[in-house]
Structure formats: C-alpha cells, structure tokens
Amino acid sequence: DGDSYGVLPRPCRALVLVNPQSGAGRALEDFQAVVQPMLAEADIAATVFITERPHHAQEKVRDEDLSQWDTLVIMSGDGLLHEVVNGLMERPDWADAMQKPLCILPGGSGNALAASINYYAGNDHVAKKKLLTNCTFILCKGLHTQMDLVSLSTASGKRLFSFLGFGWGFISDVDIDSEKYRRLGNARFTLGTLQCLAKLRVYQGRLSYLPAVPEQGTPLAHRDPHAPITNGQAAHVLPPAGTEAPGALPADSLLVPLCQPVPAHWTVVPEEEFVTVYAIYQSHLGTNLLMAPAARLNDGCIHLFYLKAGISRLALLKIFLAMARGTHLDLNCPHLCYVRVQAFRLEPRAAAGIMTVDGEALACEPVQGQIHGRLCRVVSG
Ligand code: ADP
Ligand code: MG
Incomplete structure (x- = not known):
C-alpha cells in the first residue's frame, strides 16, 4: 500500500x-x-x-x-x-x-x-x-x-534519528562491552552475552509507550480500549516535509516535553525494574539475532521488547539462543514482553548503565522517541 x-x-x-x-x-x-x-x-x-x-x-x-x-x-x-x-x-x-x-x-x-x-x-x-x-x-x-x-530526544536536548533500534540495560551492555572483541566479527556478541550473563544486574526506571494503531481489519474487541482513534490518526498525518519553517526538522507530534508526564492515553509499565529494554524497528538486532520477525522497512511501528527483573540466567540464555531463529516469543517467558508502539519514553532512575542508538553508545538519561514513517530511502530487494 x-x-x-x-x-x-x-x-x-x-x-x-x-x-x-x-x-x-x-x-x-x-x-x-x-x-x-x-x-x-x-x-x-x-x-x-x-x-x-x-x-x-x-x-x-x-x-x-x-x-x-x-x-x-x-x-x-x-x-x-x-x-x-x-x-x-x-x-x-x-x-x-x-x-x-x-x-x-x-x-x-x-x-x-x-x-x-x-x-x-x-x-x-x-x-x-x-x-x-x-x-x-x-x-x-x-x-x-x-x-x-525514529526521532529520539534526550533530556539534555540531543535529537537523533535512528533506523535500527534504541536499547538500555543488558543488550546495550553487550553491544558496548564487546567492542573490544570487534576483531572477532559477529562472534563478539556471543562472547559479550556470556560475559554479561555472569554479572547480570537490574536497571531501574520507568517505561511508557503509545501503542501502535491496530491494523485495518483488526476486530474492535481486540483493540486497546485506551488507544484513542484520534491520536492514532494523527500519526498518519504528520506534517509533510516542507510545510514547516524551511529546514526545520520534522515535528514529533506524538510527544510532550520530557519534563511533563506522558499523555494520559499512554501506557505506563507498572514494573520499574528491568534487565533490558530494546525498541527495534528492523527484524534483526545482529546477523544472528532475529528479534522482531514481523518488522518491515516501513511498517510504521516500533517493536518494543522489555525483560522484567527476576528472570533467571538460564531463561535469559534460552531467549538469546532462541533469537537466532526468531522463536524467543514461542518460549512464553513471563518476563519477556513485546508490544508494537508508535512512541515510547524511558526514564532511568539513575544515570547508570549504557544506552545505545543503532549500536552506538549514548549517555544514560531520560529519552523518548516516535516513529516517522517513510522518512528516508534504502536500496532493498
Ligand atoms: P562495527 O560494526 O564494526 O562497529 P561501525 O560501522 O559501527 O562498525 O563503526 C564503528 C565506529 O567506527 C563508528 O562509531 C564510526 O564513527 C567509527 N569510525 C569510522 N571511521 C573510523 C576510522 N577510520 N577509525 C576509527 N573509527 C572510525
Ligand atoms: Mg557498530
């Protein structure tokens, strides 16, 4: 379409x-x-x-x-x-x-x-x-x-554009800790995962999101009763490029400033202790990590995964092994949550840990982001 x-x-x-x-x-x-x-x-x-x-x-x-x-x-x-x-x-x-x-x-x-x-x-x-x-x-x-x-904004005023994913906690630690093994190529992530498993820790913060608009044909009964239709439509009528001041960056119409609470129709995750939070907008997190099998180049949504604290090392390892084939959701792990969203906000309680954007390190601070559909072009089969 x-x-x-x-x-x-x-x-x-x-x-x-x-x-x-x-x-x-x-x-x-x-x-x-x-x-x-x-x-x-x-x-x-x-x-x-x-x-x-x-x-x-x-x-x-x-x-x-x-x-x-x-x-x-x-x-x-x-x-x-x-x-x-x-x-x-x-x-x-x-x-x-x-x-x-x-x-x-x-x-x-x-x-x-x-x-x-x-x-x-x-x-x-x-x-x-x-x-x-x-x-x-x-x-x-x-x-x-x-x-x-995805347009990301940080509490310190940075604005970044991201094509792959935003992460915090375990997955970001693996990404950055394993940079020293870059010469191993993709194997760096396997080694890094095992090392980070050994010193598994919990990250405290608040995660909120605006659920994705249900696809056409989804029965009303299955819709999120808290997702207002008006706001869902707003996501599809973002101001087209050029209607704002010349050169002005595209407006984040779904977000309110980080100093204000998220809008009332957003979902706030009740748990505040996580092993990792990862917002991905492509299928793969790495060559051998099929994290969001349903994701496509312009599906208009962010695939938000989070792992709640309390998961055992063995269960975490099983999830990462299953991700090689994209079958981690079939494990029905009660700690692993997956939701499609249009926007999210993450407010870490302490500036501890690393955040990553497209695999690059970012200082740990409150961040929010929203999808901008079809903002660029890529060569693809
Ligand atoms: P990798 O997948 O191996 O991490 P990237 O494309 O992600 O490869 O690059 C890693 C980093 O290298 C990027 O942050 C980029 O800015 C940086 N970089 C680019 N050119 C050079 C260079 N000539 N020397 C060192 N670092 C570089
Ligand atoms: Mg890199």
Missing part, C-alpha cells in the same frame, strides 16, 4: 563510504575483492571515500553536493550508516537529501540492517561474505524503497 519503489539509473554514480576499521578491519579489502567487480558488471561507478575517524562520514554527507551521486553506499557496520543518516538530517535541505537512496553493505561486526534487508528480500539466512554478496546483488538490481526512522 502506497509503497513508492524506485530504481537506480544506469550508468549509476555511487559514493561509497568505507570504514577501514569496522568489523575485523577488512572492509576495504572486501570491497575491492567482492563488491567492485560486481558493481562494474552492473554499470555502477563507485567513488570510494575512506573514513579516517569517527564523524568523518557524518561531516562528509552533511557538506557534500549530493547532485553528483545517485546513491550513497555505506560499507561498514550499522554505526557508519547512523552517522550518514544524522549527517543528512543536519542539512538545511534534509527533506530532499533524505530522498537519496542509501545502501548498506555489511563490512562491520554489527550488520543488523544488512541482515534485515537480506531477510526482507526472502533470501536464506547467511552471514559474512555470503551476506555481503547478497547485499551487493541487491545493489546491482538497484530497487529502492522507503524506510521509517
């Missing part, structure tokens, strides 16, 4: 941003050996830009004349695409800039979006060079479509 597909022109001019330090440090070699020959066959001319430091890619796309390029290709982990998305949103012409198709090629240790796009395309689950080959093939076909982003 309303999907707007496009196809890259031929010949195609691609700016390829490569992080030579991502993953096991082989992104540039892999690009030259695996990707470049396939692109040449497909009449895609690649201009390589090698990042020299954090934020280099963000500055590059913020300042770049984008009319030279038909697509921006990111050969790295999810972290570099996060920089690119936020660099484009810093431009006064962000609304036009976000129409430029982005393409992710897995070169990092955390390649969640690449794994998700491979899954949406209906391909078998693969990793490493096979995943890179599949994603390069998708680029060669050149189809692109819209992707939702």
Whole structure:
C-alpha cells in the first residue's frame, strides 16, 4: 500500500563510504575483492571515500553536493550508516537529501540492517561474505524503497534519528562491552552475552509507550480500549516535509516535553525494574539475532521488547539462543514482553548503565522517541 519503489539509473554514480576499521578491519579489502567487480558488471561507478575517524562520514554527507551521486553506499557496520543518516538530517535541505537512496553493505561486526534487508528480500539466512554478496546483488538490481526512522530526544536536548533500534540495560551492555572483541566479527556478541550473563544486574526506571494503531481489519474487541482513534490518526498525518519553517526538522507530534508526564492515553509499565529494554524497528538486532520477525522497512511501528527483573540466567540464555531463529516469543517467558508502539519514553532512575542508538553508545538519561514513517530511502530487494 502506497509503497513508492524506485530504481537506480544506469550508468549509476555511487559514493561509497568505507570504514577501514569496522568489523575485523577488512572492509576495504572486501570491497575491492567482492563488491567492485560486481558493481562494474552492473554499470555502477563507485567513488570510494575512506573514513579516517569517527564523524568523518557524518561531516562528509552533511557538506557534500549530493547532485553528483545517485546513491550513497555505506560499507561498514550499522554505526557508519547512523552517522550518514544524522549527517543528512543536519542539512538545511534534509527533506530532499533524505530522498537519496542509501545502501548498506555489511563490512562491520554489527550488520543488523544488512541482515534485515537480506531477510526482507526472502533470501536464506547467511552471514559474512555470503551476506555481503547478497547485499551487493541487491545493489546491482538497484530497487529502492522507503524506510521509517525514529526521532529520539534526550533530556539534555540531543535529537537523533535512528533506523535500527534504541536499547538500555543488558543488550546495550553487550553491544558496548564487546567492542573490544570487534576483531572477532559477529562472534563478539556471543562472547559479550556470556560475559554479561555472569554479572547480570537490574536497571531501574520507568517505561511508557503509545501503542501502535491496530491494523485495518483488526476486530474492535481486540483493540486497546485506551488507544484513542484520534491520536492514532494523527500519526498518519504528520506534517509533510516542507510545510514547516524551511529546514526545520520534522515535528514529533506524538510527544510532550520530557519534563511533563506522558499523555494520559499512554501506557505506563507498572514494573520499574528491568534487565533490558530494546525498541527495534528492523527484524534483526545482529546477523544472528532475529528479534522482531514481523518488522518491515516501513511498517510504521516500533517493536518494543522489555525483560522484567527476576528472570533467571538460564531463561535469559534460552531467549538469546532462541533469537537466532526468531522463536524467543514461542518460549512464553513471563518476563519477556513485546508490544508494537508508535512512541515510547524511558526514564532511568539513575544515570547508570549504557544506552545505545543503532549500536552506538549514548549517555544514560531520560529519552523518548516516535516513529516517522517513510522518512528516508534504502536500496532493498
Ligand atoms: P562495527 O560494526 O564494526 O562497529 P561501525 O560501522 O559501527 O562498525 O563503526 C564503528 C565506529 O567506527 C563508528 O562509531 C564510526 O564513527 C567509527 N569510525 C569510522 N571511521 C573510523 C576510522 N577510520 N577509525 C576509527 N573509527 C572510525
Ligand atoms: Mg557498530
């Protein structure tokens, strides 16, 4: 419904941003050996830009004349695409800039979006060079479509745009603690999970959310009686880009300032002790972690998972093992909760622990976010 597909022109001019330090440090070699020959066959001319430091890619796309390029290709982990998305949103012409198709090629240790796009395309689950080959093939076909982003605001006044997920507690600790094992590639997450299990702790805070609008055809009896229809509609009539002050960022119409309580029709989770909270908007949390099997690029919702305190280490380990196949919800673990939402707020009680956005660390403070449907475009099968 309303999907707007496009196809890259031929010949195609691609700016390829490569992080030579991502993953096991082989992104540039892999690009030259695996990707470049396939692109040449497909009449895609690649201009390589090698990042020299954090934020280099963000500055590059913020300042770049984008009319030279038909697509921006990111050969790295999810972290570099996060920089690119936020660099484009810093431009006064962000609304036009976000129409430029982005393409992710897995070169990092955390390649969640690449794994998700491979899954949406209906391909078998693969990793490493096979995943890179599949994603390069998708680029060669050149189809692109819209992707939702989530706008996140923090108590200290930061505004970030996120394409993958926001996390707190156990999962974020694994993500950041395991950075030192980046050379292991994706195995860093397995090792990190086992280490964090050993020192399992509880995180205190308040979690609130605005449930997603039920899909058409959902019987009324199954609807959340607290979800007002008016507000649900508001989510679909966000001010279109350009109707606000020129260059103004898209308004978060579902959110009230963090200093005020959440609106009365939001749900406040009664428990205030968690092992982890993870708001994901793609299917995969990592190459081997199918966290939200129902998620799609522009499904208009945030898939909110949280684990309540009191779960045993064994039950937690079983959940992570089941996530390899996306069967963790079938375990019916009473501590694991899953709800589709349009917006959420997390207010940690102490500034302890780490938060992550698209796998990148964020200082721990109150945060809220809402979905912005179809805000950018990605190359996908
Ligand atoms: P990985 O999946 O291996 O973590 P990412 O794409 O997430 O790969 O990149 C990790 C981090 O590396 C990002 O925060 C990015 O800003 C940073 N970065 C980009 N280029 C460089 C560079 N040349 N040297 C060091 N860090 C870099
Ligand atoms: Mg990363």
